[in-house]
Amino acid sequence: MKKYIPIQIEPKWQEKWREDKLFSPDMDKASKPFYNLMMFPYPSAEGLHVGNMYPFSGSDIYGRYKRMRGFDVFEPIGLDGFGIHSENYALNIGKHPMDLSKVTEKRFYEQLMMIGDAYDWSRTVETYKPNYYKWTQWLFLQMYKKGLAYRKKANVNWCPEDKTVLADEQVIDGLCERCGSKVELRELEQWFFKITDYAERLLKNLEVIDWSQKVKIAQRNWIGKSEGATVKFGELEVFTTRLDTIFGATFVVISPEHQFVAKLKSEEVKEYVRKAKKKSELERKETKDKTGVFSGEYVKNPLTLEDVPVWVADYVLTGYGTGAVMGVPAHDKRDFEFANKFNLPIKKVVEGDNLPYEGEGILVDSGQYTGMTSAKARQEIPGKKQIQYHLRDWLISRQRYWGPPIPIIYCDKCGTVPVPEKDLPVELPYIKDFRPTGTGQSPLASVPEFYNVKCPKCDGEGKRETDVSDTFLDSAWYFLRYPSTEFADQSFDKQRTKKWLPVDMYIGGAEHSVLHLLYARFVTMVLNDLDLIDFEEPFKTFFAHGLIIKDGAKMSKSKGNVINPDKYIKEYGADTLRVYLMFMGPLSEGGDFRDGGMNGVYRFLQRVWGLQEKLSAISLQLSDQDLRIMHKTIKKVTEDIEAIKFNTAIAALMEWLNYLSRKSQESRVTRQEYKTFLLLLAPFAPHVAEELWQIVKSSVVSRQSSDSLKADSKASLKTDSWSIHKHSWPQFDKNQLEEEEVAIAIQIDGKVRDVVLTQKDIISNKEVVEKMARESAKAQKFLAGKSVKKVVFIPGKIISFVTSAD
C-alpha cells in the first residue's frame, strides 16, 4: 500500500477540482442556489496566517456539506485590498501600494489554493481594481442622487498618525482603530452618508434576521435609541428622557459648541470654550472631574417658573440631542457631581433612597404632578416627544491615496457636480508621492493632472474632489458583485442578484459587529429603496467565529506571533491542519494555537488511510451494532455540521474509526461502511477523502445485502460527478438507532448505585424494571433498613428510589 503523504495528493486534487470547475456553479441554471460567504480578507504581503485560515476552513466545511446535500453552492473569494491597512504596510516597507497589490494578490491566492477551500476561482473580486471600484463610485453617485451623500463642515475625528479623518465607528476608546494613536477633533469639510435616516429600520430589522444575540446587541447599543422629549427653557431647548424630574431642574447646561455661546460676552466663558475645543475627544471623555463656567444668563424653568442659571460645560456633548440639558442634580449622577462642585441647589422630586436617585418612583414637590408615578408623569407633563439615536452619520472621506476617488467635481458656476456615470471610473493615478500629507488634504490634491478637469455641466474650469472613500464602502457591497463579475456594464445584474441573494450563510469576525455589518445593511436598504434589489437585509444568517490567538494575543506581525500555515501544510498536509483547527473547540470560540495536538489528528487521518487495505474481501451482513453506530455517526455529524459544532462532529468520526479499527483486525469492515465514513469525512479533510474515494470506488463493488442505506444508494446512482464532493450526503435511518439492550441506571437517594440491563421491549415497563432493580444486590445493600417513599421511572434512562430511614 502507498503511504499517506499529503503533499503528494493535495496539489493534485486541487488542480483537478479547478480544471473540472467542480466548485463553479452554473450561475444562471443552478436550481438550488446557496450563497456561502466568508468575509474577504485584507491581504498583506506577509501572507495568510493560521488565524485567517481558521474561519475560512470553517466556512468551507459548511459549504462542502451543503453541496453534498444537493445545493448549488457558491463560495467566492476576493481581496479587500484598498485602504489604510494596505497602504500603511506599503509605506512601512517602502513600496508603492499599486505595485505591492500585485505581489500580495499572487501570494494570497496561492496560499488560499493550498489550503484547499472550494472557492469558485472564476469569480474573484479585488476592491482596488478599476473594474470593481468603478461600481463603488457608482454606488456613491446613487447615494448622492438620493440625497444621502452630503458634504458639511464638522468636528471630526482626526488621526494624527494616519493623517486622515475617521468615522465614529473606527475610533475605539478614543484611539484610532488602525494605529492606536489618540484621535483629535478637527473642524473639516467632509463627505457623509446619512445612515441616521435608516436608524429605526436598522434597529427594527434586527428582530427578523438570524444572527447571534451578541452581534445584534452590539448593533442595538451602537444605534442607541432613546425615547424622550424636548422642552424649552426660555430660548434654550433641552432634550431629556426624564421629563418626570423637570421640577428638580435647578440649572441648564450647554455644550461649549452650542450656538448660544456666541452671544456670551464674558471673557471667562470665551477662555473656557477655547480650552474645551482644544481638548481631544478622548480627553473630554476621560476627565471624570466636571469643569464648567457660569454664562451669566438665566432662563425660566417652564414648570416651576423659576429662573435657573445657564452654565457652559464640556460634559454636555454637542452631537447628541440639542446640545443642552436640564440639570437635575437629585436624579442624575453627572448633574449631581456638577452641582456639588459649583454649589448649585439640589431639589429632590422623586421618592427614593440616597441622592442622586436615578430610579423611577412617586413624584414629590412637583406641583399638580405630585403623587404620580414617573411613567405617568412623563405622559402628563407637557413637552415635545422626541426619539434620539446615538448613531451618527457615516463619515466616508479619507485624506489618503489608496482608495477610490470620490466621483465629484466642483465648479465655480455649477457648484458640486457628480461625475456622470458614463465617465466612471475616476481612475486612481499612479503617483510617486502617495504619502499622507497631514494638511487635511489627500496627496491627490498636489496632482494638477488629476484634479484639473472640465465641469461636466458647463464645460468650464472644474476641480475634482481629491479625497478618497473609506475602505468600508468597498466592503459594504462586495457580496453583490461576486455573482455578477462578468458584467462589465453594470454593478450587479438584476436576475443574478435575484437568484443568489441575500447571502444564505455569512461567516466572519465579531469585530465587525458595528462596522462592516452595519454599513452593509445600510447600503442594502438604500439599494432596496432605489428598487435595484428586492431585499433589505444582505445576510440571512450570520455566524461570528472566534479568534485563533497565539500565546494569549491576536496574531500580528508586530507582536511576532504569526503562525504561517505553509510549514504545517508541507509537513502534515492541509487536511490535517484543517481538522486540527476545527477539532480545537467550537468555531465560535477560537482558541490558543499550540501545535501539540496536530500529531493526534495526523494519526487519525493515517488510520483512515490504512483502513483501505483491511476491508473485507467478501460481502458481509452488517450486524445490528454495526448499523447502529454507523447511523448514529451519520446523525451526529449531520446535526453538528448544521449547528457549526465541527469539533464534536470530528470526535464522532474518531469514535466510529476506533470501532472500525477493532473490526478491521478481523477484516470485517465493509466497503459500505468505509465509503460512508469517507463521505462524512469529506467536508473536513477533502483531499484525503477524495483520494481514498477514488480507490474504493473504482474497485469492484458487490452490492450490500442490507438495504439500510437505500436512500444513499439511490442518491449515488443519480450522481453524475466523479468526485466525492459532488456525491450525495448519507442519510440516517432512525429505526436503526435503537439499541437492543439498554442499561438503566438505578439511583437511590440521588446516587447511582447500579445498572440493570433491559431488553428493548421492556425498557418502558415500569413494573418489570422496578422488580429487576430491587433484585440488584447493590441496590438491596443501599435499600436495607429503609423504606421506599417514592419511585421515579424515566423509560430507557433511570429508575430512582427515594427512601426515608425507618
Add this chain to the structure above:
RNA sequence: GCUGGUGUGGUGGAAUGGGAUACACGCUCGCCUUAAGAGCGAGUGCCCAAAAGGCAUAAGGGUUCGACUCCCUUCACCAGCACCA
C-alpha cells in the same frame, strides 16, 4: 458604571434536567525495534496500599427524586458600549 458572555482533569474540550470528565493531547507502563521514531496494547480527576466507599464542574445558597445544566448571592476573567441627559 451598563449590557452580554465565560468559568469542568496536567492541557484543548464533551455533556443544557437523568451514569460528569466523550474525543483528543500529554504523561506512565508494556510489546515491537540494533537504536531512535512510528506503530500497537494497558493505565491516567482527587482521597485511600487495595477493595468498599467518599469527595469533585470558580465559591456559597436554593428548586428538584435527580443540577455542570434552572433560580439567587459573591468572586474572577473576556467582549461590546460608556459624561448619550
